[in-house]
Amino acid sequence: MKKRLLYILLTVVALGVMTAVTLLTQGMASSRPCRDVTMTVLDSSSVKFVNEAELWRELGRWPAQMKGSRLDDIDIDSLERFLRAIDKIEWTEVNIRPDSTIHIEVSPMRPVARIFDSHGSYYINRQGKKISAQARYFMDVPVIQGEFTDSFPAVSILPLIDYIASDSTWNKVVSMIKVDSPTNIMLVPVFRGHLVNFGDVSMFDDKFRRLRNVYSKILPAMGWDYYDTISVKWNGQIVATRRNKELPKVKYDDGADEADVDLSTMLTAEGVADGQAIPGKKMETDRPMPGEKPAQAPAKGDSSTKKEIKKP
Numbered sequence: 001m002k003k004r005l006l007y008i009l010l011t012v013v014a015l016g017v018m019t020a021v022t023l024l025t026q027g028m029a030s031s032r033p034c035r036d037v038t039m040t041v042l043d044s045s046s047v048k049f050v051n052e053a054e055l056w057r058e059l060g061r062w063p064a065q066m067k068g069s070r071l072d073d074i075d076i077d078s079l080e081r082f083l084r085a086i087d088k089i090e091w092t093e094v095n096i097r098p099d100s101t102i103h104i105e106v107s108p109m110r111p112v113a114r115i116f117d118s119h120g121s122y123y124i125n126r127q128g129k130k131i132s133a134q135a136r137y138f139m140d141v142p143v144i145q146g147e148f149t150d151s152f153p154a155v156s157i158l159p160l161i162d163y164i165a166s167d168s169t170w171n172k173v174v175s176m177i178k179v180d181s182p183t184n185i186m187l188v189p190v191f192r193g194h195l196v197n198f199g200d201v202s203m204f205d206d207k208f209r210r211l212r213n214v215y216s217k218i219l220p221a222m223g224w225d226y227y228d229t230i231s232v233k234w235n236g237q238i239v240a241t242r243r244n245k246e247l248p249k250v251k252y253d254d255g256a257d258e259a260d261v262d263l264s265t266m267l268t269a270e271g272v273a274d275g276q277a278i279p280g281k282k283m284e285t286d287r288p289m290p291g292e293k294p295a296q297a298p299a300k301g302d303s304s305t306k307k308e309i310k311k312p
Contacts, residue, residue, distance in 0.1 A: 031070060031071070031072060032070070032071060032100045033068050033069060033070055033071070033100070034066050034067055034068060034069050034070075034071055034074060034100060034101070034102055035067075035099065035100045035101050036067065036101045036102075037062075037063040037066050037067060037101065037102045037103075037104065038101055038102070038103045038104070039052055039055060039056070039103070039104040039105075039106065040103070040104070040105050040106070041055065041106050041108060042105060042106065042107045042108075043107070043108050043110075045110065048108075049088070049108055049109065049110065049111055049137060049139045050088045050089070050106075050108035050109070050137065054088075054136060054137070055086075055089075055106060058086055058088075059082075059083075062079060062082070066102060071096055071100060071102075074096075074102065076094050076095075076096065076102075079094050079104075080092060080093070080094050083104070083106065087109070087129070087130065087131050087132055088108055088109050088131060088137060089106055089107070089108055089109065090107050090108060090109045090110075090125070091106075091107040092104065092105065092106045092107070093105045109123075109125050109129070109131050110125055110126070111123035111124065111125060111131055111139050111141050112124065112125060112126055112141060112142075112158060112161065113141050113142050113143070113144050113154065113157070113158070113161055114133065114139075114141055114142070114143050114144070115144050115145075115146075115148070115154050116143065116144070116145045116146075117145070117146065117147050117148065118147060120133070121133045123139070123141070124154055124155060126155070126158065127155070128153055128154065128155035142161045142164070142165070142176070142177065143175075143176040143177070144157055144161075144176070144177045144178075144179060145176065145177070145178045145179065146177075146178060146179030146180070147179075148179075152182050156182075156201065157177060157179065157185070157201065159201050159204075160177070160185070160198070160201045160204070161177070163204045163208075167208075170208060172190070173189050173190060173191075173215075174187050174188070174189060174190075175188050175189060175190045176188045178195070182200060183199055183200045183233070184197060184199070184233070185197075185198045185199065185200065185201065186198065191224060193224060193225040193228070193243070194224075194225070194227050194228050194229060194230055194243075195228070195229050195230070196211060196229075196230050196231070196232065197229060197230070197231035197232070197233050198232060198233060199231075199232065199233025199234070200233070203235070206235070206236075207232045207233075210232045210237075210238050211230070211232050213238070214230055214232075214238060214240075218238075218240075225243060226242065226243060227240040227241060227242060227243060228241060228242070228243040229241045
């Protein structure tokens, strides 16, 4: 029992000594001047949207002011808030190291699309957070043109972007996406001259299968600039509108003489209704011909109509 109590007492004393040493070390360290400020950008992608040089530029005079200052006089929390306010940064953490240096770790935003609307352009990440587009921050990502709202955010187009990116053929064919409405999403192909109305973000396999038939069978036969819009928005259908909307002119001979037309060839016969005809036979009908004046009854006293009476 005594050994057990002695063991507990020694453990408590050891913990107390360690705590005191730690506090003393931290106090001594915090009173030392800052030797340097270092940074690590946690970005494994091959193309860097945010690099270390640009982040040093964003920090401005912060590093110069921290070097040489007492570590306990440096406001680490304010530095973290400043970094998190930069829309190119997704996450950051600032620590004071035992060697009296301040180390900054940064996880940058990863844009997945660039949006162009009536107010300008910006990038978005997978969570839909906006990232301002500036000349020194550029990344080659899919381009979307359109107006978006809270009920129809730009992030709702990402499933279509992911599908296109996963297919090597469509990733080369589709140059940008133009959004007129949630049900009228237009694909702009690299082939100039037409747009593809994709409808909404649904039935990817079926719609792209029909579109593949258009490019492999229809356009090679009709011509690549014959249609200006090709729609696959309706289930099981391909609807296209011609580029040339003018209807073809009908040629006719307007020099025919109506008097040369023999109306007597408009004949009727047994089993044929009045007004109907079969070629080659006289019409047998009491109805007057079109334009023909009806026969007039002879006037009274007209001698030309009297019968000749023979004398006995």
